[in-house]
Amino acid sequence: MPITDPKRNKPVLKNDGSSYIYYTGLGFQMIATIGIFAFIGYKIDMAKGKEPGMYTAILSLVGVFVSLIGTIRSVMNKR
Numbered sequence: 638m639p640i641t642d643p644k645r646n647k648p649v650l651k652n653d654g655s656s657y658i659y660y661t662g663l664g665f666q667m668i669a670t671i672g673i674f675a676f677i678g679y680k681i682d683m684a685k686g687k688e689p690g691m692y693t694a695i696l697s698l699v700g701v702f703v704s705l706i707g708t709i710r711s712v713m714n715k716r
Contacts, residue, residue: 663712666707670700670704671700674703675696678694678696679693
């Protein structure tokens, strides 16, 4: 039977290292998401014949927001 917090009636998270692995994975997921969006922006810039700049910057910021939303959702569902 899991240990529950009497005030919130929710299970108490164990500190057995699995949460460390979980949050490390979230960090790598954020890096990958931002990198994919930046790479797509870079390829669009190259296809348009311009040096990397506008599309790379815009899609990198979009990647940051997408990864933050995904991370927040994952953390909220974990609790």
